[in-house]
Amino acid sequence: MQRVEKEIQRLITECDYDEVTRLFNMLSGGKRLRAKLILKIAAEHKDAPLLAAIVELIHAASLLHDDVIDEADTRRGMASVNATDGSKTAVMLGDILYSKAFTELVAFDKDVAQTIAASVTALSKGEMMDVKMAEEFNVDEEKYLDMLYLKTATLIEAAAKAAALLVAKDAEAHALYGRNLGLSFQIIDDILDITADEESLGKPAMNDFVEGKCTLPYIYLYELLSDDEKERLLSSHAKKIDKSETQWIQDKMSEYKTIEKSFAVAQKLSDEAKEALSNDEDLVNILDTMIKRSY
Numbered sequence: 533m534q535r536v537e538k539e540i541q542r543l544i545t546e547c548d549y550d551e552v553t554r555l556f557n558m559l560s561g562g563k564r565l566r567a568k569l570i571l572k573i574a575a576e577h578k579d580a581p582l583l584a585a586i587v588e589l590i591h592a593a594s595l596l597h598d599d600v601i602d603e604a605d606t607r608r609g610m611a612s613v614n615a616t617d618g619s620k621t622a623v624m625l626g627d628i629l630y631s632k633a634f635t636e637l638v639a640f641d642k643d644v645a646q647t648i649a650a651s652v653t654a655l656s657k658g659e660m661m662d663v664k665m666a667e668e669f670n671v672d673e674e675k676y677l678d679m680l681y682l683k684t685a686t687l688i689e690a691a692a693k694a695a696a697l698l699v700a701k702d703a704e705a706h707a708l709y710g711r712n713l714g715l716s717f718q719i720i721d722d723i724l725d726i727t728a729d730e731e732s733l734g735k736p737a738m739n740d741f742v743e744g745k746c747t748l749p750y751i752y753l754y755e756l757l758s759d760d761e762k763e764r765l766l767s768s769h770a771k772k773i774d775k776s777e778t779q780w781i782q783d784k785m786s787e788y789k790t791i792e793k794s795f796a797v798a799q800k801l802s803d804e805a806k807e808a809l810s811n812d813e814d815l816v817n818i819l820d821t822m823i824k825r826s827y
């Protein structure tokens with residue numbers, strides 16, 4: 533991973549603007565999941581660290597923009613760029629990282645470049661759907677999973693597929709692995725928003741619902757509640773709610789086992805991904821570690 537960090541720093545230095553370097557170095561790098569995947573899949577390829585750096589810059593850009601869109605003050609437990617330097621700066625920094633990544637991407641083979649580029653269009657569509665869906669209480673599971681696929685799984689899918697293309701491995705099997713890893717990763721994230729505390733989340737707990745996002749545990753809960761209870765849940769949607777209301781939601785979720793139900797969906801996706809690449813021990817381990825985050 534050191535080679536990826538070196539590539540990232542090189543690309544940032546090449547932007548040739550102190551302010552970009554200063555702001556970028558204030559960001560937390562996060563888990564670098566996408567970069568790790570690329571390195572694992574295309575370990576022997578000389579350009580794997582560069583491809584990994586490109587994908588991480590795109591991911592960082594998307595989060596900068598997402599925090600502006602969500603008006604989020606924190607990111608990974610630290611103040612967001614929009615909070616410290618304003619939304620204009622956050623958008624422009626995102627633009628610079630994104631376009632620098634694409635400048636580097638065009639030097640790759642067409643199939644690799646197109647795989648990554650197309651995923652960014654999907655990512656952006658997913659973000660738009662997410663914002664639209666948060667305007668009302670969405671109870672459609674399929675619609676939710678479609679949005680989730682676009683917003684969070686496509687870049688992971690593209691990273692795995694592009695890395696496979698680099699070293700002539702089975703592109704479709706790796707794409708399926710990446711897609712299911714991304715989806716189950718996000719479903720676990722949605723669960724943790726409800727079950728984990730503020731300190732480990734680096735953001736307020738049960739924030740998704742406050743932001744209007746009806747994740748799987750809420751969708752399943754709504755299906756099972758009585759009419760009166762449905763009304764009560766609806767009236768809490770997309771607003772700051774007090775402790776007794778969050779407690780009521782959590783109690784109902786445990787009564788109707790909607791966390792377990794959501795976890796089962798993540799588990800199934802993860803099992804399918806394992807099946808697609810069962811002979812790759814490292815990739816199977818990544819899935820196991822990710823699934824274990826939840827408890």
Ligand code: FPP
Nearest residue numbers: 590593594597598626630655656659683684
């Ligand atoms: C986080 O979702 C958001 C994303 C993973 C994708 C955001 C995509 C864009 C803003 C469009 C692409 C833009 C560029 C420049 C490439 P979340 O808000 O549910 O998660 P969070 O809790 O991490 O904020």
Ligand code: MG
Nearest residue numbers: 598599602604
């Ligand atoms: Mg967000």
